[in-house]
Amino acid sequence: MKSLVRTALFTFAAAGVAVSAGGAAWSAESLDDVMKRRGLTQKDVLAAAKTYVPTGKRDEFIAFSSGGQSGQVIVYGVPSMRILKYIAVFTPEPWQGYGFDDESKAVLAQGRIHGKDILFGDTHHPAISETGGVYDGQYLFINDKNNPRIAVIDLHDFETKQIVANPVMKSDHGGAFVTPDTEYVIEASQYAAPFENGYVPLSQFNEKYRGAVTYWKFNREKGRIEPENSFTVELPPYSQDLSDFGKGPSDGWSFTNSFCSERYVGGIERGRPPFEAGCSQKDTDFLHMINWRKAAELFKAGKTTKINGHDVITIDTAVKEGVLFLIPEPKSPHGADVSPDGRFIIVSGKLDSHTWVYSFEKIKALIDAQDFADRDPYGIPILDLKKALHTSVQVGLGPLHTQYDSKKCVAYTSIYVDSQVTKWDYCEGKVLDKISIHYNIGHLMTMEGDSVTPQGKYLVSLNKLAIDRFNPVGPLHPQNHQLIDISGDKMELLYDMPLPLGEPHYAVAISADKLKPGIRYKSGWNSRNDERSKYRTRPGKEKVVREGNVVHVYGTTIRSHITPEIIEVEEGDTVSIHLTNLERAEDETHGFAIYGTNVNLSLEPGKTATGTFKADRPGVFPYYCTEFCSALHLEMQGYLLVRPKGMKEAAVEATEGTVYGQADYDKQHKTNLETQAVIDSVVAFITSHNYQDFKPVVALVEDATDQLGFAADARKKAEGFAAKKDWQNATLWAGQWWQYQVKAADIGLRAKTYLEQHGAKKIK
Ligand code: CUK
Ligand code: CUA
Numbered sequence: 001m002k003s004l005v006r007t008a009l010f011t012f013a014a015a016g017v018a019v020s021a022g023g024a025a026w027s028a029e030s031l032d033d034v035m036k037r038r039g040l041t042q043k044d045v046l047a048a049a050k051t052y053v054p055t056g057k058r059d060e061f062i063a064f065s066s067g068g069q070s071g072q073v074i075v076y077g078v079p080s081m082r083i084l085k086y087i088a089v090f091t092p093e094p095w096q097g098y099g100f101d102d103e104s105k106a107v108l109a110q111g112r113i114h115g116k117d118i119l120f121g122d123t124h125h126p127a128i129s130e131t132g133g134v135y136d137g138q139y140l141f142i143n144d145k146n147n148p149r150i151a152v153i154d155l156h157d158f159e160t161k162q163i164v165a166n167p168v169m170k171s172d173h174g175g176a177f178v179t180p181d182t183e184y185v186i187e188a189s190q191y192a193a194p195f196e197n198g199y200v201p202l203s204q205f206n207e208k209y210r211g212a213v214t215y216w217k218f219n220r221e222k223g224r225i226e227p228e229n230s231f232t233v234e235l236p237p238y239s240q241d242l243s244d245f246g247k248g249p250s251d252g253w254s255f256t257n258s259f260c261s262e263r264y265v266g267g268i269e270r271g272r273p274p275f276e277a278g279c280s281q282k283d284t285d286f287l288h289m290i291n292w293r294k295a296a297e298l299f300k301a302g303k304t305t306k307i308n309g310h311d312v313i314t315i316d317t318a319v320k321e322g323v324l325f326l327i328p329e330p331k332s333p334h335g336a337d338v339s340p341d342g343r344f345i346i347v348s349g350k351l352d353s354h355t356w357v358y359s360f361e362k363i364k365a366l367i368d369a370q371d372f373a374d375r376d377p378y379g380i381p382i383l384d385l386k387k388a389l390h391t392s393v394q395v396g397l398g399p400l401h402t403q404y405d406s407k408k409c410v411a412y413t414s415i416y417v418d419s420q421v422t423k424w425d426y427c428e429g430k431v432l433d434k435i436s437i438h439y440n441i442g443h444l445m446t447m448e449g450d451s452v453t454p455q456g457k458y459l460v461s462l463n464k465l466a467i468d469r470f471n472p473v474g475p476l477h478p479q480n481h482q483l484i485d486i487s488g489d490k491m492e493l494l495y496d497m498p499l500p501l502g503e504p505h506y507a508v509a510i511s512a513d514k515l516k517p518g519i520r521y522k523s524g525w526n527s528r529n530d531e532r533s534k535y536r537t538r539p540g541k542e543k544v545v546r547e548g549n550v551v552h553v554y555g556t557t558i559r560s561h562i563t564p565e566i567i568e569v570e571e572g573d574t575v576s577i578h579l580t581n582l583e584r585a586e587d588e589t590h591g592f593a594i595y596g597t598n599v600n601l602s603l604e605p606g607k608t609a610t611g612t613f614k615a616d617r618p619g620v621f622p623y624y625c626t627e628f629c630s631a632l633h634l635e636m637q638g639y640l641l642v643r644p645k646g647m648k649e650a651a652v653e654a655t656e657g658t659v660y661g662q663a664d665y666d667k668q669h670k671t672n673l674e675t676q677a678v679i680d681s682v683v684a685f686i687t688s689h690n691y692q693d694f695k696p697v698v699a700l701v702e703d704a705t706d707q708l709g710f711a712a713d714a715r716k717k718a719e720g721f722a723a724k725k726d727w728q729n730a731t732l733w734a735g736q737w738w739q740y741q742v743k744a745a746d747i748g749l750r751a752k753t754y755l756e757q758h759g760a761k762k763i764k
Pocket of ligand 2 (some may be wrong): 589628
């Protein structure tokens with residue numbers, strides 16, 4: 001056994017040798033050789049050098065991409081395009097225990113529609129919280145188009161905390177976007193539908209079907225949306241689409257476009273021309289402009305109508321109070337993107353080849369002068385397009401979305417039909433550059449491109465098709481995110497990243513140094529409601545409490561055991577297993593899964609999570625830790641025994657598989673003392689160096705100290721039993737003592753290696 005620790009030491013030493021041998025092999029082949037062997041051009045190598053992030057190094061930006069139909073959010077680094085995480089949002093995700101523990105099930109339950117669990121979401125547009133128009137890296141919001149909902153993700157732990165279901169909409173699209181100080185999150189409906197939940201025939205489309213924009217109030221301190229302080233502005237049934245909030249001079253306003261202001265209702269199966277024909281007849285649709293600050297005052301003044309328990313400002317009130325205006329926009333528009341300085345709103349027409357740049361200054365002057373060209377059938381004032389326009393630019397066929405550069409007046413627009421990105425100047429109204437992408441770009445994103453301070457440098461094109469870009473994997477292709485260098489005058493394509501998780505509509509990216517996620521929870525934390533769990537359990541306080549038919553198990557996990565290791569219940573009981581991970585060490589997550597129950601917990605350091613299920617049949621149900629957490633991970637196990645109904649409780653008494661005597665104890669005891677000598681030598685090395693200057697090592701030393709504390713406890717027990725000549729217990733506890741020693745040694749060696757590799761200095 002001693003040799004195991006020794007072997008570990010030698011393995012580390014041997015690894016050191018292997019690294020330098022590898023270094024020699026590296027230099028044996030020149031860059032030219034590799035380029036020849038792999039058929040790489042100078043340009044390829046340059047692109048590789050611009051995106052490669054060496055091992056141990058990190059990315060400059062972090063992107064949050066919608067996961068489309070997966071209902072998740074994908075997190076990746078830029079420029080390496082390495083995927084870091086899938087955040088579970090609207091869909092169960094077992095690795096994070098999302099939808100498999102009670103705490104996260106409670107979050108998913110908030111997203112029920114008419115009481116029904118909705119375990120799928122069509123995520124579209126993520127938005128990062130802002131302070132003064134600048135990304136602050138605290139929260140992320142994303143909408144679900146199919147079931148109109150908004151989710152709140154806390155970037156302190158990258159977990160979904162809240163889902164709010166829209167009380168009046170039946171679908172959404174124009175969300176999530178935030179006000180410059182994140183007071184509100186916007187959600188605009190897509191397909192017009194009656195606000196009420198009953199049946200309304202399509203013959204009443206114009207009268208009863210409605211569009212809407214909901215302003216969800218966000219409480220930053222609590223990190224939650226407040227539905228009771230949120231309101232909706234009723235809109236005509238125009239198929240509202242993308243939205244954006246104003247900033248700077250346009251702060252206080254929001255903009256939402258639309259694409260079927262014809263209000264056409266199809267019915268191809270009844271011989272009527274389909275939606276697509278009827279929804280693209282007119283040359284223009286409408287950009288909706290809403291004075292949300294004034295609307296918020298109307299809400300506060302009670303000038304709302306309650307629908308489904310939610311406050312709605314009717315079209316009539318909105319018109320009368322002067323908070324709602326329309327302005328024509330090009331055919332079937334898509335995208336409504338406010339410039340970083342807030343002076344312009346850029347809209348593209350999918351069936352037009354122009355981007356249209358509206359001047360907010362002109363819009364405001366027209367509204368102030370009550371200079372309206374017309375009114376729509378619902379009485380909403382319509383502004384004159386020509387009078388409100390700053391310029392329009394021919395950017396290519398099928399322009400969609402626009403993003404901004406750090407360079408003044410420079411914008412990038414995705415060109416769907418031509419499969420291009422067009423770089424252009426929206427002040428001067430001229431095209432600067434074009435680059436082809438593969439294929440059919442939807443959204444595009446620049447670094448911090450939605451904020452008042454875009455960072456430039458990179459652009460990611462989110463493509464709808466991948467066709468021939470990647471190794472084939474069947475008829476369903478991955479999506480393709482292409483990384484483009486925008487630091488120079490000409491755009492340069494750097495990298496293709498396949499995304500195998502649904503259609504990512506939109507993404508946002510933030511400077512990595514603005515994100516400061518924690519590495520552990522306060523002990524006993526319910527991470528989903530951000531409170532100490534009432535089920536938290538301290539070491540030594542594990543217990544089983546029966547409340548009628550419900551058996552509560554208050555347990556703990558720590559390398560490498562789950563307490564309790566044997567749970568006995570009766571058939572028909574409901575079993576609620578609450579586990580607290582006692583670890584403080586970074587990345588020491590334990591999992592917990594139990595046969596045939598659909599329970600899987602992810603217990604990050606400090607977290608308390610609960611798995612509840614009905615023990616509806618007698619039997620034997622092994623459980624274990626699902627994260628490879630330590631050398632004795634496989635031994636991190638236990639048994640749930642479900643006795644047949646009415647059977648008398650059997651004393652939990654195991655027959656010994658192996659019987660130990662004094663010789664076994666003495667042998668183990670000797671090993672432990674030798675192991676201690678090895679540990680002491682590692683400790684001596686660490687403490688004789690300036691380890692306190694290395695944060696990761698300080699954390700490792702803390703962890704090792706914990707383990708040595710447990711070792712001391714186990715030693716006391718072993719020696720206690722030995723004194724009573726109970727060699728069975730003495731030997732087993734001596735074995736446990738050794739387990740803790742091995743863990744301490746493993747951690748100590750990691751610390752030692754780190755110090756050696758990072759040039760720690762010997763101190764006197
Ligand atoms: S959208 Cu425009 S390409 Cu934002 Cu749902 Cu997909
Ligand atoms: Cu804990 Cu494996």
